Amino acid sequence: MLFSAHAALAAIDLVIGGMAAARRDGDGAGAAGRGSGIGQRWLRALLGPEAESRSTRAASRTALIVVHTVTALTRLMDVLPAFLGDGRVRLLFTVIDGSPFSTGADEFLADLGARVIPWEHAVTHRFDLAVAAGRSGPLHKIRAPLMVIPHGAGYNKFKQETGNRKQETGNRKQVYGFAPDQLLHEGRLVPRAVVLSHAEQFARLSRSCPEALPAAVVGGDPCFDRILASRHRRREFRGALGVDPGQKLVVLTSTWGRGSLLARAAELPARLLAELPVDEYRVVAAIHPNVWDWHGALEVRGWLAEAARAGLAVLPPREGWRAALVAADLAIGDHGSVGVYAAAIDRPVLLAAGDPAELDPAGSTARLLALAPTLRPAFPLRRQVDDAISGHTSGRYAELAAGTFALPGESLATLRRLLYGLLDLPEPATPARARALDPPTADGAPPTAVWVTTTVLSPAAEPAMGPAAEPAAASAAVAVHRRPAVADVPWYVDPPGTDRHLAVDIADTDPRLLESADVLLRGVATPGYPAAEWTADVLTDHPGCRLAADVTIPGRLALRPRGGPVLEFRHLPPTPAASVLASAAYAWIADGRPLAGLVDAGVEIRLGSRLLRIRGAAPSDDATPSNDAKAGTRTA
Incomplete structure (x- = not known):
């Protein structure tokens, strides 16, 4: 049986959700990033003249996928279906040098079975195309036409000073992704294409780095399109997250950094679980991958231990948050992008934290902070949760969504057209459409x-x-x-x-x-x-x-x-x-x-x-199996 592009996509989704099999030693597929130990002979074979003679399918183009973080890689995985099934394009991956949150990306690529080359070798070879979802690091060293895409709901946060958590404090703060030092090198524009999620971002890019305007193009948001394509699976996703009929699903989300929910409202997860009746609410947490990467799973789960004992379910860092938003009755969050995606699909939103000083006032996240109600920690939480759900008016965030995500449902097709234009290849005949998400998984059990x-x-x-x-x-x-x-x-x-x-x-x-x-x-x-x-x-x-x-x-x-x-x-x-x-x-x-x-x-x-x-139920009322026969049966 042929391995179809659909099967490949399904396999990728399975890995992203955290259900992939453990990495196999010695298969040559998962050597990830800088510590991979790839031999010089293997690299010469992969990147040199021998590559064509050893390939099962003859690729005429090679694309380099440049990975910064787990978040960036998940965004890139929404774009890569543009290539799947096309034997003309070979995909190689690399983890950029200097990213402080790259550990999880190395592991992610290994689990995917991606062909990864060390950064120091990637920058010494020419490629036909490079794609990145981050702006930091020495992207100017890449020897290929570079396309950069957003890794959030547009461009929202100010760029941070290298080496600390403070925002830049010069005469003018720079938006991450639009900063001149991220787009220019020695006066030369680095990316060939700068993808915007909406046309409103042209004006902001012009104010920050007008030299990049000729490369700017509106491509929509493939991440958002996958959420839109999954709305019909709401009931299925709720069941996958253990939501019983009559229960409300609350998705608790935190970005990373000192202004996040986990930093400013650390007690909220446990307190929320304590106040919401077990049988009337289900609470699921989505924590930014950078938090997991920097602190490690042991420490993060330690922060959430009390809430987990009270019934909190925790989504894996790679995937699940989007399906959880589709299933949700309410999202409680901060100034991260997840709240914007929740609002854009008409979910009620409550803000429990958020630092406006980190945000461009013209960005979608800052606009959400001005629109959404705020959780008041000094008051009981259940009434605020119920009021946020019952008081939500459909269409409340319609203008925000329309001003953040252009080309709904058409992003992948638009980006594929751009990618193949950069590759100087005709597009595949099959249409490029966003696929629905897979059902989410979450780690957690009801309280005992x-x-x-x-x-x-x-x-x-x-x-x-x-x-x-x-x-x-x-x-x-x-x-x-x-x-x-x-x-x-x-x-x-x-x-x-x-x-x-x-x-x-x-x-x-x-x-x-x-x-x-x-x-x-x-x-x-x-x-x-x-x-x-x-x-x-x-x-x-x-x-x-x-x-x-x-x-x-x-x-x-x-x-x-x-x-x-x-x-x-x-x-x-x-x-x-x-x-x-x-x-x-x-x-x-x-x-x-x-x-x-x-x-x-x-x-x-x-x-x-x-x-x-x-x-x-009398003993004669049905044939009741004994405990011996039903050993291992769990509570219904």
């Missing part, structure tokens, strides 16, 4: 310890979710609200008329929570340790526990109150977590009602805007 407030209500009138004919009318309803137990909310007060208890999965690693639990749950069955034995043992080992709950199969739960027998229940639908059912049963007991009374009548559970139903 939750504070639960409950209220026993009169019977609910609404129909429960699930098959209409399943249970008869329930004898009562229980309202359940769950919050992570690993984070405190200083001003949180339980609503009047509610009871609070602590529900903990036996897999939780905090002994204090396990000893304090009112409800203990086993979400993963243990071979040879059936529910009747486990529930009895856990109540003996934890004298403060009043109810033990054990998942038998998804949608079924064995419950044993202290001093009582084991009873089995089923819940419809089989999600969300079985601990919700256990907490509803606990509320029933705490209200002075016998658990056995639920076997026939059942109970309805109000979980935010959702309505669930549970009822008893």
Whole structure:
């Protein structure tokens, strides 16, 4: 079977999402950047006269892809589909010398299986084309027609002084990408083509570096086009991120540097998770690749550890943030480009940080800071989140989007036309179109310890979710609200008329929570340790526990109150977590009602805007597999 361009694109997306297989030693495909150890003989073969005789397909042109950072490489990967499948063009990659955030780029290229040559060798050979998504470093050394593209939502931030985090403080601040020292070398214009995402940038480029105007061309934004091409997959993306029906998805995003959300609102991730009920919200974090590259994954995950224990899901640095925006109900961010992309697809935006001093006032990010509401940390967060979602007016950011992204849906075709013009080749016959993104992946799990407030209500009138004919009318309803137990909310007060208890999965690693639990749950069955034995043992080992709950199969739960027998229940639908059912049963007991009374009548559970139903499941009601048979089954 032929390896198609579509298959190649799918493979690239898989790697970008962080799911690629580990790098194979000795395959010759992943020697990345300056520390690759590529032999001189291999380089001579690759770049010298021998290359043509050894190639399986005879390429008439060679393009050099110049990589600065992971962010820059992800933008370049949105452009490279212009070449895929065209055997006339050979692609070589190099990591530019002097980039402070290049470590992740080296690893990324290795995972892609890209053919990489060291920078010091790249600048000694001639190429037919070079493409870069950054402006820093000695680009003037490249011996090829150079095309430069944006690596954000247009051109927004001021250029920084070399070697520190301060902005340039001369008579005039320079916009990164438009600064004369990034575009000119000894008075000569370095790039052959300077791609703008919108025509408004001509005026700003003219003010900064008029010598570059002849090379400027509007090419749109291929990154934005891929987001647009993915909007029909919103429900699929929400499911991939673990968003249940009725839940709201909040995407928390931080750029890098001292003005970012992680720098100025470091406590926000944990606090947001603490204040938002577990079953009504899902929170996903998108952290700028430069943060991961500079600090390392160990340190970044340490910053987010408390929030992660409370249920925060963290997207991989290479990809996922765009699909998360498609899926989102709200984006909370700072002065990075992600907020602009969120606004451009009509998502509500809340600003939790941002440094206007870093931004060109005429850029799209500065305009977003002036338009979007600001999160007020001195006030409870849930109401602000809900108000931002419910108060959002569709089209609020339409003018911002129209003034930032030209040629929507046509960027790749426009850029391919430019690229092949520089290569002096006719374009391939196949159309160039932006592809939809793949479903995102995120690292994170629901909290294993939750504070639960409950209220026993009169019977609910609404129909429960699930098959209409399943249970008869329930004898009562229980309202359940769950919050992570690993984070405190200083001003949180339980609503009047509610009871609070602590529900903990036996897999939780905090002994204090396990000893304090009112409800203990086993979400993963243990071979040879059936529910009747486990529930009895856990109540003996934890004298403060009043109810033990054990998942038998998804949608079924064995419950044993202290001093009582084991009873089995089923819940419809089989999600969300079985601990919700256990907490509803606990509320029933705490209200002075016998658990056995639920076997026939059942109970309805109000979980935010959702309505669930549970009822008893007698041993003869379906063939219930034993825990031994279902070992390894996880909580629904």
